[in-house]
Amino acid sequence: MSTSMRITQRRTPKISSLMWGALALFVAALWAFPVYWMLNSALLPNVTLQSSTPTFIPFGGSLDNFVAVTASGTFFSALGVSLTVTSITVVCCLSFAFLGALAISRFRFRGRKGFILALLLVQMLPAEGLFIAQYRMMANANLLNSVLGISILYIAAVVPFTIWMLRGFVTGIPVELEEAAMVDGLTRTQAFLRITFPLLAPGLVASGVYAFLQAWNEFTIALVVMTSDTSKTVPLWLRGFMQSSATRETDWGQVMAASTLVSVPVIIFFLLVQGRMSSGLVGGAVKG
Amino acid sequence: MTAVQTQPEATPDSAQGTRSPHRARRRLSAPYILLIPSVAVLVAAMGYPLIWQVITSLQEFGLAQQFGQPPKFVGLQNYTQLLFDSYTWAVVARSLTFCLVCAGATMAIGIALALLMKRVHKLIRNILQTALLLAWAMPLVAAMTVWIWLFDWRRSVVNWVLTEAGLNFQGYNWLAAPLTFYVVAAIIVTWMSVPFVAFSVYAGFSQVSEEVLEAAQMDGATGLQRLLHITIPMIRPVLAIVLLLQVIWDLRVFAQIKMLQDVGSVPSETNLLGTYIYQLGTGSGDFGMSSAVSIFMLVLTLAVSWLYVRRMIREDEAT
Incomplete structure (x- = not known):
């Protein structure tokens, strides 16, 4: 009896673990399907996509759609705008946030708690709650459709969380290291630059990628303040590309190729910082 | 003996002593200086629009106002x-x-x-x-x-x-x-x-x-x-x-x-x-x-x- 019990005990977990495994694979397929479908459609010619039965594997596919998308020229103009805006945002955010993180993690000063509180609250403000006012402000300052204007809005939107993220890294480096260097005769600034700064590199990279992703993907503010055709950022261009082809018969192959072009760099960068970003959002609630 | 030993150190010490109040004040203001860029950009891009929005929400501000007519204060009417x-x-x-x-x-x-x-x-x-x-x-x-x-x-x-x-x-x-x-x-x-x-x-x-x-x-x-x-x-x-x-x-x-x-x-x-x-x-x-x-x-x-x-x-x- 004991042997038969042991056998059933061993077999049931096996069957159920197979079931759970199958379920997990099914869910994985479900979640990855839109991404797969984007790549699949991007490789297929429009004739195939217009048939009433979908083609699930891109046999005989080609890169024609990608060629067509990039040939239109508007893609590169949008790419230029996005690259400029994103670079300005990343550089400014990193330097501002670096100083800010230093202030709140290495100094105890009056108003520190209030500042942290304000940072976390501001970071949660929805863009839709302010964008009409920001639009007016930009219009009054003649900064509509300008790279500078939208960069200022992006820096303000991204810098709070960047400070919060970097602060975690700065706190993680013991002050004792700096103090030891100061005992050895370095000034506080020297100690910081030579000892702490190099150790912060991973934090700066993670925060930089975070700022990059935010600025690169942003849609809402851009929609409001970048209204002219020549000042479109990549997300706005993609939306416009889909709309312009929607008036005729939508060329989904090209739209998906365009989406792929926009997504691939983002996915690569995202995979680099994913862990850091989510642990920043849930704070000390998840350790390790 | 202790007196003799501390004597040579007294000079740098006292030099630091005269510098220290100045240094302390600098240390005190340092965090605020470090926060200036972040606070400035937040005030410009969020604080200012927020205040404008609060004021505008108390005004009649429609198409007529966009073409130059001064906005009218209407209290909580909106x-x-x-x-x-x-x-x-x-x-x-x-x-x-x-x-x-x-x-x-x-x-x-x-x-x-x-x-x-x-x-x-x-x-x-x-x-x-x-x-x-x-x-x-x-x-x-x-x-x-x-x-x-x-x-x-x-x-x-x-x-x-x-x-x-x-x-x-x-x-x-x-x-x-x-x-x-x-x-x-x-x-x-x-x-x-x-x-x-x-x-x-x-x-x-x-x-x-x-x-x-x-x-x-x-x-x-x-x-x-x-x-x-x-x-x-x-x-x-x-x-x-x-x-x-x-x-x-x-x-x-x-x-x-x-x-x-x-x-x-x-x-x-x-x-x-x-x-x-x-x-x-x-x-x-x-x-x-x-x-x-x-x-x-x-x-x-x-x-x-x-x-x-x-x-x-x-x-x-x-x-």
């Missing part, structure tokens, strides 16, 4: 007008319902997937995690174009699959009626937000000690009992923070709704708070009213955010 406008209430009710349905579905599926990750073999877990990461990493606008294509009424995969399954969905236009419009929007928003919940909760599981779970198992607790009475209470801080974030994020689903509306549905029937403000501000040019709705939305989000921030600070002090 707000009372909103209060007695049934359409505003419809939009608010829709937004809250949409937010709660999406946040609820996201939490339930996210927790279920986190449990599933714990259950399955490492190889399968990696496959599942990679799939979730792909969905999470997709840029919003690109993801929206793909979903619009997936639900395209002429030849979408979704309609094809449903038709093959025996239901007649040939040529069915999901985005035409408000209800199915919201179903599609909710599916998309949930698809986008589940990975974050699943990963955060899964990370939370790693804090639950195996010994406690084993002890409970030896005492005869079933898997469900262990989950409800040990695991869930132990990861409550994570669950609370993740839920609050979902509520905040699902209240502001602008881009998703806007892009679905673009494809061809009646905006007035499908507006949520974000798109309503957008329509008031850019479409009708009624800055007074759109400011009032914006303020309402900000207050609503801040109320929920406040709970989140309080938790974050508590968790932060605990570490």
Whole structure:
């Protein structure tokens, strides 16, 4: 009896673990399907996509759609705008946030708690709650459709969380290291630059990628303040590309190729910082 | 002897002594100086518009004012007008319902997937995690174009699959009626937000000690009992923070709704708070009213955010 019990005990977990495994694979397929479908459609010619039965594997596919998308020229103009805006945002955010993180993690000063509180609250403000006012402000300052204007809005939107993220890294480096260097005769600034700064590199990279992703993907503010055709950022261009082809018969192959072009760099960068970003959002609630 | 020894050091010491009050003052102002750039950009890009918005929400500021007529102070008239406008209430009710349905579905599926990750073999877990990461990493606008294509009424995969399954969905236009419009929007928003919940909760599981779970198992607790009475209470801080974030994020689903509306549905029937403000501000040019709705939305989000921030600070002090 004991042997038969042991056998059933061993077999049931096996069957159920197979079931759970199958379920997990099914869910994985479900979640990855839109991404797969984007790549699949991007490789297929429009004739195939217009048939009433979908083609699930891109046999005989080609890169024609990608060629067509990039040939239109508007893609590169949008790419230029996005690259400029994103670079300005990343550089400014990193330097501002670096100083800010230093202030709140290495100094105890009056108003520190209030500042942290304000940072976390501001970071949660929805863009839709302010964008009409920001639009007016930009219009009054003649900064509509300008790279500078939208960069200022992006820096303000991204810098709070960047400070919060970097602060975690700065706190993680013991002050004792700096103090030891100061005992050895370095000034506080020297100690910081030579000892702490190099150790912060991973934090700066993670925060930089975070700022990059935010600025690169942003849609809402851009929609409001970048209204002219020549000042479109990549997300706005993609939306416009889909709309312009929607008036005729939508060329989904090209739209998906365009989406792929926009997504691939983002996915690569995202995979680099994913862990850091989510642990920043849930704070000390998840350790390790 | 001590006197002799300290003597040579006295000179640098006293030199530092004369410098120290100056140094101390510099140290005191240092954090404020470090904060100047961040505070300046926040004041310029958020503080100023916020103040303008508060003032404008108390003014009549429509198309006439945009063409140069000075705005008229009307007190709380915009707000009372909103209060007695049934359409505003419809939009608010829709937004809250949409937010709660999406946040609820996201939490339930996210927790279920986190449990599933714990259950399955490492190889399968990696496959599942990679799939979730792909969905999470997709840029919003690109993801929206793909979903619009997936639900395209002429030849979408979704309609094809449903038709093959025996239901007649040939040529069915999901985005035409408000209800199915919201179903599609909710599916998309949930698809986008589940990975974050699943990963955060899964990370939370790693804090639950195996010994406690084993002890409970030896005492005869079933898997469900262990989950409800040990695991869930132990990861409550994570669950609370993740839920609050979902509520905040699902209240502001602008881009998703806007892009679905673009494809061809009646905006007035499908507006949520974000798109309503957008329509008031850019479409009708009624800055007074759109400011009032914006303020309402900000207050609503801040109320929920406040709970989140309080938790974050508590968790932060605990570490």
